[in-house]
Amino acid sequence: MEVFVVSLLNGLVYGMLLFMLASGLTLIFSMMGVLNFAHASVYMLGAYFAYTISLYLGFWPALILAPILCGLLGAAIEMYGLRQVHRHGHIPELLFTFGLALIIEKVVQMTWGMVAVPYRIPDGLDFSLFTIYGTQFPAYRAFMLLISALMFAAIWLGLTRTRIGLIIQASLTHPDMVGALGHNVPRVFTIVFAAGTALAGLAGVIGGNYRVTEPGMAFSMGPIVFVVVVFGGLGSLTGCFIASIIMGLIQTFAVVLDYSLADLLELVGIVVTKATPGAEFLTVSLPRIGALLPFILLVLILVLRPRGLMGTRDT
Amino acid sequence: MNPLYLLRRHWVWLAILVIMLAAPFLFYDWSRGRHSGFALTLMSEMALMAVFALSYNMLMGQAGLLSFGHAILFGIGAYFTAHTLNWVKANDIMWLPAELIPLAGGVGGLCCGIVAGYVATQQRSTAFAMITLGLGELFAAAALMFMTFFGGEGGITTNRVIHSSIFGVAYSSAWQVYCLLIAWSMFAAILMYLLTQTPLGRIANATRDNYERTQFVGYNPRVVRYWQFILAGFFAGIAGALYTLVYEIVTFDTLAAVKSANALLAAFIGGGGGFFGPILGAVVVVGLQSGVSLFTSAWLLYLGVLFIVMVMYAPGGLIGIIGLHAPIARMGRLGELMVPYLRALVPTVVGGAGFVAVVELATHRTIGAAQGKKLSLFAMPVDSSSLWPWAIAVVLAVAGALWLRAEGRQFRLRWNALIEDAKARGIGV
Amino acid sequence: MSDAAIQLTDVRKSFGRTEIIRGVNLTIPKGQRHAIIGPNGAGKTTLFNLISGRFPISSGTITVNGRNTAGLTPPQINHLGLSRSFQVTSIFPRMTVFENIRCGLLWSRGYKYSFWNLLGSQRALNEASDALLERLNLHSRRNRPAGLLSYAEQRALEIGITIAGGANVILLDEPTAGMSHSETEYAQHLIRTVSEGKTLLMVEHDMSVVFGLADVITVLVYGEVIASDAPANIRSNRAVQQAYLGEEAA
């Protein structure tokens, strides 16, 4: 029970962090079809921006300013780069963002150095909120939960209550129709891309000090974000949300459940020993592959259901 | 068929062969009387990457399938080869000549293609891409976890000297291996070229162009994808085998994402539209990675800039650029572009020099100086802490860019006029 | 039964809650030229999609050349001898005109997924492709990428791909849509010659084409067949007039 409750909390927090990153990518990916490889790089930039800003102005201004900076950068990227590439198709777009990711990484290394920077949790949030079964629950985690919940609410309201949101929502499911209805598609694209990168930036501000702010952080977060977005399904923010939480929980609980295929076979009476063919594979326990489960799930869901969990159209 | 006709028709292949054979001698160390091991390894890498990129292009360029996990085929092929070599060596097997060892890699890639392809080709388009991404991550992780086949972090080491050669060659020197590599990569490339001329190859093109229509001319696109994937696996496996022969060690890096990305980059930069594009791309990408990285740690930045520029201005890749000249060449007026090209080249050089100088100054300031490197640009020692080099570099970069813009406009006018002319004369564009 | 090329028995199709095809019964005998007309949204294209296997039917049965198509994929239905064209031009834009046609021929010539035959040396296949190009009047465009053809040429190519495989049941979806008068006339002529001795089912809006080509006309309104008869009888059919005039007058 104790482990269960704590794991549930852990899984939620991690899932929400994933959601912060993935929500922006869902917007971009669903609407523009852009496999944005630079998304995690913007997340990294967000963290670095926040670090620098917090040196001068403190954490709270950074929380606002860094995402705005990232959003502006995103808008510029879309207007002066992606828009030109868009007509060449999706593979060039992908490579464009790939090139961008390389450049951002190098620029970050050149600007902030190759070593991690001491971007710390602000003092106001650096305390333990409550203790559950002897494990402290840091206030900053609660803050992360709060921010991501707010973010989810804000995106949701923005999409359902504002005019531009409705247009975006329409284009998430039917990208071709929006132009036909006489809307300025390039501008909608710019807004979406800027919003998506701003969200990534925000995730960077929040995640950068929770984790470690270093030039490799984009590299390590990149693939998992794609997994969440595709697993959740294109065009579905809810799907993305649920996928994030599932990914968070699955990885968390996989750590706790110490079983392997060999244990399963033992239930049906087959005992796996070292001599059994494939013993090396059969004795792999769940915690060992916990972090790989998202990829297994991704492959499975795409094979069975190419539109993802709640997608409105095929991936 | 008379030889002249063959030459006219197949001159590209001949040219590739001649270049491959001749290039190492450019780096030959006449004073010591030996080949440059570096140049040979680099060229071997280019050759095997070319095979790998061509195999990748069987999916991307020819079947319209974007794969993020192509390296698993390459890697499994490499591991198969390593195990085969070790087995041959351990049991002194004489009936398997050294020359045929790469087939083991091909078979490995083929088997992997049958398994991984079965899963991946269930879907197309983005779903396919994402499945391959997932498979790639899983295979790479498995390679680290399972020691028996993959040898863990240290990988599988092997020795290519197995004394069962038909020609009695030991394959101990890099040059001998390079020759074997030329033979195999030419063989694989020609086979892949021929594949594009078969019903399967054409139908793969058709599924790329219009996946739905293919169904209504009687073909199941899924089967087409599957076959194409398996065959691509065979050739990727051969590329992996060549890797094993060159480096004599196979580690998990051979099936990791970086390798897959390299194939994608090579195929794209070279141009996926034509058959020969990926070969060109492999040469450029390997050259950048292993050549330019010798001189500057900012090579990744240059690579990034190269992509962005290519993607924005030449989405057809290098081969696409060359292809654009075809109608003008057919009119016999390529010469008229000479002067505009030269005129554009000057600001390019100026701007390029400025840009490189800025980047190098910046890297030196932030990273290089601390590593104790002395910065010298264009053979001149430069002090990155003084203002002058910076000022000059920035001025060069900006001036070059502006000048290039102006020159570009002129160039475009000239170019468009020529193309219009070609159109008017009915020469296909 | 056995002399019916296509037989639809109480075919129904719903998308979500909306029933688009509501119990269509239709028999098209072999060798007949059959046209389906009807106002926009009547479900004509949907009917094509059902017959050719693009969508599964919700209930009922469809047989093609005597075989029930339930559970068959589009290529499998194609192998029964049915081939179709599309309303929105659907060709292989990056391949040459010649290759487009040849792709249409490959399966029927038994090449399947072979990767050991070099197409360049398949004389019979290439000659057949060239012969068809001649008939389509596209021979001068032989080596152009299909995407660069004019609209009318692309439509002709579309028909070419459709008939190339020698299917004996041909479905054409608005073959003359968007064509000029002279182009339409040429297309009509083309369709007549290529469908000689075959079963033709087409959706068409141009009444001159319909009445010029069809042996039997079926009128589909809101997913239901309201009439199916020889052209002369259709012209005088009251229900048809009502459906058309009623709609167009309003």
Add this chain to the structure above:
Amino acid sequence: MRFGRTIISAVAAGFVAVAALAAQAQAQPTIKIAYTDPLSGPFAQTGDSNLKQMQYVIDYINAKGGALGRKFELVPFDNKSQPSDALIALKNATDQNMPFIMQCSGSNIAAALIEGVNKHNDRNPDNRIIYLNCGAVATELTNEQCSFWHFRFDLNVAQKAEVMVKALPKSTTKVYLLNQDYLFGQSVQRDVKKFLAKNRPDIQVVGDELIPLGKVQDFSPYITKIKASGAQALLTANWGPDMNLLIKAGIESGIDLAYYTFYAHLTGGATAIGPGGEGKVRSVMSFGENVAPAIGNAEAEAFTKGFRAKHNFDFAGAVYRTIFEHVAAAINKAGSVDPTKIAFAMEDQKMKDFLGYDTWMRKDDHQIMSAYYVGVFKKGVKYDAEGTGLGWEVAATILEPDVVQPTTCKMKRPRS
């Protein structure tokens, strides 16, 4: 039509290469040492910080006269963490007849280099090269895979594991192992257990975990599990994000746990751990800046201080000093830069390191035996790490005789 720019961009790409070519260093009669490690990409930090420290050490050695009156020159090659690129670097080095190649990071690359060097030296007896291993620690490399041409200057996994076990206080009775799921992590897991059984049978291993390398983004579930197991100490050989995130998660959850690591003292570790790790994190290290003041060796302290003054950063590269001093001594003893002679000269070479402790390059397996330290992350030390205000205080010193372990190496030596 953007054709003009297209061409130009392509030209520009080629241009970069040419421009860079011009920047090549000019040749001098120096003793060249090729150094290959990742210098670009996500792991560039390792190569970068190593390079700085090596350069500092080389400048020092050169100022003292180098070897045979010739100076050393370090020639870096970026291997991008790819074994194939390391082998290309090897070719490059042998093309230029460099007598040494040095590599620190990654046993996969080390294994490739050992094999590559073995084969190269076999096939080209007139152009041999020595591989100086400054940090690839897989035990196999000086056991099953040992090579005459390979000299390892860092302790191997088994030795480090023993040092770690010896550093566990008497009061610790329950430990938890968590390692990365690949050869390195697996051998740490195996060896730590072996030495626990041998040296500390009173200690119970309450948990034993392997995690996929670099894939875990959130370590809190592991912390929960560790907490539930009642462990007092966590023993981990994780590096990079896998270590940083693990320790951060542990500190945050406030559980009472001591962290025993192999790599927390390396560049980036202190910053990532932060003040929360005070007194909790320990690291098995080859050197720490607070060693010299602790034993009152002013000269050594001045040496490390010089690096700080120059780079405003910590110095951890005592191993490089040991390497170059061994190499210089061997060259002087051999009286030539012939790699074969140097290799023979280096065997069983015994020297004092710059702190005054014994070092011994064992002939049997070419594994160095040198003093090792366990540092604890603390406030108020003389030299802090990465400007965090906390640094590594020496908690234990294990001298050379105590790190010696038997080897299974059957060394094949060349005739000449």
